[in-house]
Amino acid sequence: MSGDTDERGRTVTGYNPRIATVSEAEFAELMTLAREQPRxxxxxxxxxxxxxxxxxxxxxxxxxxxxxxxxxxxxxRTKPGPVIDWQPEPIDEKLARIARDPHAAFGIGRPALSDEEKAAMLRSAANWLRLGQRVRLIGASASIDGQFERRAGRVGVVWRISRTITDYVHIYLDPVGAERAEKIVFVELRDVEPIENEQ
Structure with a gap:
């Protein structure tokens, strides 16, 4: 009986030998790794x-x-965000635009940059694009409900730079109004301009 107690006293918390597929020592090591905060x-x-x-x-x-x-x-409370006078595109204009472009889906979007334009944009951004750079959103891709357009004028910092999708960047927007949760948006680099540090 005392042997069972000693064995039970030495078991790792959560280790059940009846269903275990690894040894107790391996389980203890795995649990230690799982509990450690990654550097x-x-x-x-x-x-x-x-x-x-x-x-x-x-x-x-x-x-x-x-x-x-x-x-x-x-x-x-923070200061209110920029006032955007976005209005939905009138139906007549939308139908006329879609008629000119047979590949337009739902009539939203904007032309993609050519490879030369994209390369020139990346070359010019290399001077200022870095983590923590203060930026302002100056444009947005079109959206049906105007959600993206309402971001224009917002200020934030460069939050993450992708190594694979080089023409987009993550921006941590400064809160406006009663916002409490962080707003991190993934936007096209052409819609971002650097600004001097301002708070």
């Missing part, structure tokens, strides 16, 4: 620190509930 790359560490700083800058305080409900986090 962040320098870019990942910058993203973590920037996001934490954005939250800390906007947070006023946390109000705990006396009866055990979730605590309420109070945050500063």
């Amino acid at each position: 962040l790359t320098p870019d990942g560490q910058w993203r973590h620190d920037y996001h934490a700083a954005m939250i800390a800058r906007r947070t006023i305080g946390v109000q705990p509930d006396l009866f055990g409900a979730r605590a309420v986090t109070h945050m500063h």
Whole structure:
């Protein structure tokens, strides 16, 4: 009996020898690896620190509930976003445009850049495109409901640069109005312009 107790005392939490397909030592090693936090790359560490700083800058305080409900986090309101006068395309104009372009699906979209135009855009962006660069969205691809067009004028930072899709970039938008959750958008590089650091 004491042998069973000793064996039970030494087992790793969660290890069940009846259904295990690996030894206890392997299970313990796997659980140690699973519980360890992965080391962040320098870019990942910058993203973590920037996001934490954005939250800390906007947070006023946390109000705990006396009866055990979730605590309420109070945050500063930010200035409102840019006013966009987007209007849906009139039906007559849309039908005329679709009639001219037999490949237009739903009548939205814009012409893609040629290889030469894309190469020139990437060459010019090489001077300023880096992680943490302050940018402004100056355009957007067309959308049916105007969601993309309403991003024009928003300000943020370059959040992630893709090594494979070089003509797109992830932008972490500064919050506007009552936004609380982070807004990370994947936009075409031609719709982004660098700006001086401004807060």
